[in-house]
Amino acid sequence: MxxxxxxxxxxxxxxxxxxxxxxxxxxxxxxxxxxxxxxxxxxxxxxxxxxxxxxxxxxxxxxxxxxxxxxxxxxxxxxxxxxxxxxxxxxxxxxxxxxxxxxxxxxxxxxxxxxxxxxxxxxxxxxxxxxxxxxxxxxxxxxxxxHPLQAFADLITIEEHKKSERPKVVLTWAPHCRALPQAVPNSFAEWMNAADVDFVITHPKGYELDPKFAGNIKVEYDQRKAFEGADFIYAKNWSCPGVTRPADYGKILCNDPAWTVDQEHMSWTNNAYFMHCLPVRRGLIVTDDVIESPQSLVIPEAANxxxxxxxxxxxxxxxx
Amino acid sequence: MxxxxxxxxxxxxxxxxxxxxxxxxxxxxxxxxxxxxxxxxxxxxxxxxxxxxxxxxxxxxxxxxxxxxxxxxxxxxxxxxxxxxxxxxxxxxxxxxxxxxxxxxxxxxxxxxxxxxxxxxxxxxxxxxxxxxxxxxxxxxxxxxxHPLQAFADLITIEEHKKSERPKVVLTWAPHCRALPQAVPNSFAEWMNAADVDFVITHPKGYELDPKFAGNIKVEYDQRKAFEGADFIYAKNWSCPGVTRPADYGKILCNDPAWTVDQEHMSWTNNAYFMHCLPVRRGLIVTDDVIESPQSLVIPEAANxxxxxxxxxxxxxxxx
Amino acid sequence: MxxxxxxxxxxxxxxxxxxxxxxxxxxxxxxxxxxxxxxxxxxxxxxxxxxxxxxxxxxxxxxxxxxxxxxxxxxxxxxxxxxxxxxxxxxxxxxxxxxxxxxxxxxxxxxxxxxxxxxxxxxxxxxxxxxxxxxxxxxxxxxxxxHPLQAFADLITIEEHKKSERPKVVLTWAPHCRALPQAVPNSFAEWMNAADVDFVITHPKGYELDPKFAGNIKVEYDQRKAFEGADFIYAKNWSCPGVTRPADYGKILCNDPAWTVDQEHMSWTNNAYFMHCLPVRRGLIVTDDVIESPQSLVIPEAANxxxxxxxxxxxxxxxx
Known part of the structure; x- marks a missing residue:
């Protein structure tokens, strides 16, 4: 290599x-x-x-x-x-x-x-x-x-924890106070597309990832629908990738706290595991109770x- | 361990x-x-x-x-x-x-x-x-x-240089231009209390160390009396530990240069060794001649x- | 040693x-x-x-x-x-x-x-x-x-690339936006004086190196004459060494872009190699085309x- x-x-x-x-x-x-x-x-x-x-x-x-x-x-x-x-x-x-x-x-x-x-x-x-x-x-x-070392570690972690042959994996956008790059969601989308999983992306309009990484995965703009039946919730903030409106590249288009992953969000899933690449802003991306719950995989992910x-x-x- | x-x-x-x-x-x-x-x-x-x-x-x-x-x-x-x-x-x-x-x-x-x-x-x-x-x-x-790695190194150094079975070891406060933590004197006091030495602490009123570390060691507020017969002088500044007046915690209560360890101070001792954990402010804690004297153990201490x-x-x- | x-x-x-x-x-x-x-x-x-x-x-x-x-x-x-x-x-x-x-x-x-x-x-x-x-x-x-590790690496590099028994090596001053020390030219001059090379120094008046390093090497103030027949051009900026006028020590006395080493300068030489210790300011010390040319030895020098x-x-x- x-x-x-x-x-x-x-x-x-x-x-x-x-x-x-x-x-x-x-x-x-x-x-x-x-x-x-x-x-x-x-x-x-x-x-x-x-x-x-x-x-x-x-x-x-x-x-x-x-x-x-x-x-x-x-x-x-x-x-x-x-x-x-x-x-x-x-x-x-x-x-x-x-x-x-x-x-x-x-x-x-x-x-x-x-x-x-x-x-x-x-x-x-x-x-x-x-x-x-x-x-x-x-x-x-x-x-x-x-960020392929992260995506590879994420895949290893999903492999270690999946309970069905082809789990449902959801990448969900979540709010953040600063404009962040798209490296992590890009790689995660690219890797999930290549892996044997049922992959769904959910985010507010305007946050569409570059097709180079997201392929032709359909975006489910309704976060609740996306979460239904999910085995793994992968939360991450990213700034506007500028795919639909290049002038918005790198901008924060939304800071709606309804996208923050909390216990109610997790209740919509199939008792899903929670994942995040870290560092994570508590209170913005995810609530304390979700990240500290037994379903949280953030530490095993990092260890991988x-x-x-x-x-x-x-x-x-x-x-x- | x-x-x-x-x-x-x-x-x-x-x-x-x-x-x-x-x-x-x-x-x-x-x-x-x-x-x-x-x-x-x-x-x-x-x-x-x-x-x-x-x-x-x-x-x-x-x-x-x-x-x-x-x-x-x-x-x-x-x-x-x-x-x-x-x-x-x-x-x-x-x-x-x-x-x-x-x-x-x-x-x-x-x-x-x-x-x-x-x-x-x-x-x-x-x-x-x-x-x-x-x-x-x-x-x-x-x-x-x-700061137990320091206190252990100090004890090793005292052990290597002591001339009597049970030497007299004096921890003396000395002035400094900034407010410093109590970690070093706390550990030194704790370790000397546990070691086979005759241990005395001297400092201006208000600088009493937390009994958790200093135990029930009597403080000798007269620096000269404390130094008499000493085999080891361990100088260190610390800010107010707030034991008697919690509101004073972390404050500088005294900057009296009479507490600076100089040749006259050392003349009160039993030809004592001089010790300090370093870094040391020359001219405040100790004079050039004392720290550069043959009785200075600051380098062997650090090496330990x-x-x-x-x-x-x-x-x-x-x-x- | x-x-x-x-x-x-x-x-x-x-x-x-x-x-x-x-x-x-x-x-x-x-x-x-x-x-x-x-x-x-x-x-x-x-x-x-x-x-x-x-x-x-x-x-x-x-x-x-x-x-x-x-x-x-x-x-x-x-x-x-x-x-x-x-x-x-x-x-x-x-x-x-x-x-x-x-x-x-x-x-x-x-x-x-x-x-x-x-x-x-x-x-x-x-x-x-x-x-x-x-x-x-x-x-x-x-x-x-x-900077003797640099000068030794430079000598190794000259030894590896010389085409004649006793090559002509020219140390040339070149302009820079900041006042730089004389460590590199000092050592280079000292080492070239000790090596089996025909060594010439060229720089504007006032930049004379300390004789402790430059010995009694004659300075050729005409850069073109110095470059004629050169096998190696070693470019470097330095500030005034203060040899002739101590009050000028560390000052920038000249920023004449005519001293920047470009293709025309190199055309005066015996198809010389170009050398510089790096880091180099492109556009000030040397032009892009010279430092990127096949005659540039800056990378092998650094590797040495x-x-x-x-x-x-x-x-x-x-x-x-």
């Missing part, structure tokens, strides 16, 4: 899930693969789960890990071409990328959407430069449009981030 | 000191214990000695170490319950704790006193949440009220932080 | 270059040297290449590495003596140095020139305190006046930082 951004990078999903189980049962069993190999984790944005779980996964595999916080302790990086660099940015990505790559064997990168220019974000302008100029395998630790990361890094190491 | 906050967590002190000697002579001799084990060090506050010495101790034991600075590179954490999270804090400790715990085997935590609400600080509200919700062994890298941390982590690993 | 600041610390340069080749071909071949040894990297200033390459080099050698960013996550350090410390700085270097040293086996330090007091900078006041008080081997990761660091750390380990 040379890159990891989309579900297709994993190939056969059933095999990938089997490998996840194997890794989970034998986390330290693949250390010869990682010996004298170095993972460079590059953060343009904050991180808790991804920072810890990816580092842990690489150490499980016997690797060396270097963490670089670009905005703390390193030079600020210029990301655009043809600029006279007389401002704050001391170094150009075009130099920084091959330089950073020369000190490692594979690169994990976190670079969020700016939510200003849809085209810039959805072209994955920053991350594609790493793919083009690093000469190293690159995997996403959340980019402008995708170590597993999804280990499978992905293991496969990249095997391909070196 | 499951937690390390108080002197009682170590059990028999004589045995613990013997183990410290053994570890100091054979720092790398216990690496099988740490193989494939991960220490997560969580800092809510700055650190130099604790950061380096604890990391070194864990690496001596063959462990993997992940350092998390909560206020740099991670999300800001909400620590109170029942809040609608529409402010700066992106994540709740109640999620963050079990998530962080899922990527490690033991947790070291630094979380200073806020010095605003005595009850909040002295209930160890933050740290107790880690103990309650992490499911992992947790040890203090200085909390709101205790590696040893106290290694003993504590070793015991936790043995109990996993 | 106990310290690494100047070219003379390496001894015979031909042997050092041979050792660099050996290390480059066998990066992981010296791990027994580093086992249970800890490198402490102390940064008072930002870093990308040095941070990553030095860490990688130490991990190649099987060492443990601790990275300390003094201004992020640690206490602010007082660097002057005889001060009453009632300001921002919580700890004095005179305590911090031996403390930090007690947790490691060798120290790499980055501490840039302040560019305010020439005497303070050129006396290497900060770094010399580390040498004097740490009791550990100390090497420069760029100090106030030298891993090698120069590994040779230096290896020699220090051998001397422990």
């Amino acid at each position: 040379k890159t990891f951004f989309n579900v297709s990078d994993l190939g056969n999903l059933t095999q990938a899930l089997a490998e996840a189980r194997e890794v989970k049962n034998n986390r330290f069993g693949f250390q010869p693969l990682g010996k004298n190999k170095t993972l460079l984790m590059i953060f343009f944005n904050n991180s808790l789960r991804t920072r810890l779980s990816t580092q842990k996964a690489a150490m499980n595999l016997g690797m060396n890990v270097i963490v670089l916080d670009v905005n703390a302790g390193a030079w600020k990086l210029e990301t655009e071409r043809g600029v006279i660099m007389d401002g704050d940015n001391s170094e150009h990505l075009l130099e920084a990328i091959p330089v950073m790559a020369s000190y490692c064997d594979l690169i994990g990168i976190r670079s969020f959407a700016g939510l200003v220019e849809r085209e810039f974000d959805y072209a994955e302008t920053i991350v594609n430069q790493f793919v083009a100029y690093s000469g190293r395998p690159v995997f996403a630790m959340e980019t402008a449009t995708v 981030r170590e597993i999804s990361a280990e499978v992905v890094i293991k496969r990249i190491l095997e391909g070196l | 499951k937690t390390f906050f108080n002197v009682s967590d170590l059990g028999n002190l004589t045995q613990a000191l013997a183990e410290a000697r053994e570890v100091k002579n054979n720092r790398f001799g216990f690496q099988p214990l740490g193989k494939n084990k991960t220490l997560l060090m969580i800092f809510f506050n700055n650190s130099l000695r604790t950061r380096l010495s604890t990391q070194k101790a864990a690496m001596n034991l063959g462990m993997n170490v992940i350092v998390l600075d909560v206020n740099a590179g991670a999300w800001k954490l909400e620590t109170e319950r029942g809040v609608i999270m529409d402010g700066d804090n992106s994540e709740h400790l109640l999620e963050a704790i079990p998530v962080m715990a899922s990527y490690c085997d033991l947790i070291g935590i630094r979380s200073f006193a806020g010095l605003v609400e005595r009850e909040f600080d002295y209930a160890e509200t933050i740290v107790n949440q880690f103990v309650a919700y992490s499911g992992r062994p947790v040890f203090a890298m200085e909390t709101a009220t205790v 932080r590696e040893i106290s941390a290694e003993v504590v982590i070793k015991r936790i690993l043995e109990g996993l | 106990k310290t690494f600041f100047n070219v003379s610390d390496l001894g015979n340069l031909t042997q050092a270059l041979a050792e660099a080749r050996e290390v480059k071909n066998n990066r992981f071949g010296f791990q027994p040297l580093g086992k249970n040894k800890t490198l402490l990297m102390i940064f008072f200033n930002n870093s990308l290449r040095t941070r990553l390459s030095t860490q990688k080099a130490a991990m190649n050698l099987g060492m443990n590495v601790i990275v300390l960013d003094v201004n992020a996550g640690a206490w602010k350090l007082e660097t002057e003596r005889g001060v009453i410390m009632d300001g921002d700085n919580s700890e004095h270097l005179l305590e911090a140095i031996p403390v930090m040293a007690s947790y490691c086996d060798l120290i790499g330090i980055r501490s840039f020139a302040g560019l305010v007091e020439r005497e303070f900078d050129y006396a290497e006041t900060i770094v010399n305190q580390f040498v004097a008080y740490s009791g550990r081997p100390v090497f420069a990761m760029e100090t106030a006046t030298v 930082r891993e090698i120069s660091a590994e040779v230096v750390i290896k020699r220090i380990l051998e001397g422990l």
Whole structure:
């Protein structure tokens, strides 16, 4: 495996899930693969789960890990071409990328959407430069449009908890006080479309996800109808993806508290599990009682981030 | 050992000191214990000695170490319950704790006193949440009220330098330009009360330490009388513990330079060693000549932080 | 080797270059040297290449590495003596140095020139305190006046690419929007003077480097004449070294864009390679087409930082 951004990078999903189980049962069993190999984790944005779980996964595999916080302790990086660099940015990505790559064997990168220019974000302008100029395998630790380590961990978690062959999984939008990227719902939609589940999306009008990820899944705009019979409720806020009205890209179109997932919402489901990628704003996305209930899977989901990361890094190491 | 906050967590002190000697002579001799084990060090506050010495101790034991600075590179954490999270804090400790715990085997935590609400600080509200919700062994890298890795290192240092069976050890308050927590004097008092020493505390009126730590040790308010015959002078500033007047909690009640430890002060002693946990403000706590004198133990004390941390982590690993 | 600041610390340069080749071909071949040894990297200033390459080099050698960013996550350090410390700085270097040293086996330090007091900078006041008080081997990761890991990597790169026995190497000043230290040109000049090359320096009047580093190399003030017949062009900005007019120390005396290295400049040379230590400001130091041309060595130079660091750390380990 040379890159990891989309579900297709994993190939056969059933095999990938089997490998996840194997890794989970034998986390330290693949250390010869990682010996004298170095993972460079590059953060343009904050991180808790991804920072810890990816580092842990690489150490499980016997690797060396270097963490670089670009905005703390390193030079600020210029990301655009043809600029006279007389401002704050001391170094150009075009130099920084091959330089950073020369000190490692594979690169994990976190670079969020700016939510200003849809085209810039959805072209994955920053991350594609790493793919083009690093000469190293690159995997996403959340980019402008995708968060596949999260989606893979979510799928592993659903697989571990499903009670029927083909469970009903609902992705529901929920309110938030800030404009958030679409990376998590994009990847979750893409992965659920590829998985053996009955997948439904529900959100207020205007929040339609890019078809590149959501495919032709029908949106159920009535949240209650969407929740009926659900086995898994996956809550997440996202800002306007700008699919129907590009001018609204990155905007907050709705803050209706009726979309907050509470006990009443959960009562409409088939005793569904509650999922969220975290960090979660309590009182906005979900109520305290739902997230603290026995049906809440937010902690097992997060714990599976170590597993999804280990499978992905293991496969990249095997391909070196 | 499951937690390390108080002197009682170590059990028999004589045995613990013997183990410290053994570890100091054979720092790398216990690496099988740490193989494939991960220490997560969580800092809510700055650190130099604790950061380096604890990391070194864990690496001596063959462990993997992940350092998390909560206020740099991670999300800001909400620590109170029942809040609608529409402010700066992106994540709740109640999620963050079990998530962080899922990527490690033991947790070291630094979380200073806020010095605003005595009850909040002295209930160890933050740290107790880690103990309650992490499911992992947790040890203090200085909390709101205790700094036991420092006190243990201090005791090791006294043991290495004492010239009599039962030396006289004096904890003296000294002035400082900022309001400081009571964690260091609390733990030092608690540990000296448990050790085989003649222990005296001296400070201006109003600085009485909480009896939970100071026990029923008599305070000698006359600094000169306290210093007479002393074998070890342990200087430290602390703000008002609020024991006699809760309204004064966290306040600076005195900045009398007569309390600064200088050569004249040391001349009252039995050629005592000078100790301080560092960082120290020269010119306020102690004069240049005293801290640079041959009787100054501040560097050996700091070096023993590696040893106290290694003993504590070793015991936790043995109990996993 | 106990310290690494100047070219003379390496001894015979031909042997050092041979050792660099050996290390480059066998990066992981010296791990027994580093086992249970800890490198402490102390940064008072930002870093990308040095941070990553030095860490990688130490991990190649099987060492443990601790990275300390003094201004992020640690206490602010007082660097002057005889001060009453009632300001921002919580700890004095005179305590911090031996403390930090007690947790490691060798120290790499980055501490840039302040560019305010020439005497303070050129006396290497900060770094010399580390040498004097740490009791550990100390090497420069760029100090106030030298950057020898860069110069050594530059020499390795020239050695790998030279087409004649004794190539012509030109160090050219180039414009920049900020006042920069002289560490890189100082070390480059010092190393080129010691190497078997025909070395020329060119810069506007007033930018004369300190003879301690530049020796008695004649400066060619006509940039075009200097470039004629050159095999390697090494571009770098630096602020006034204050050799001829101490009052100008650290000032920008010239921002003439005619000094920017572009294709026309390169056409004056013997099809020279272009070199720069990075980070580089495109449009000021060099044009996009030159730095992206096949003659540009900026990436191989940076990659050789891993090698120069590994040779230096290896020699220090051998001397422990």
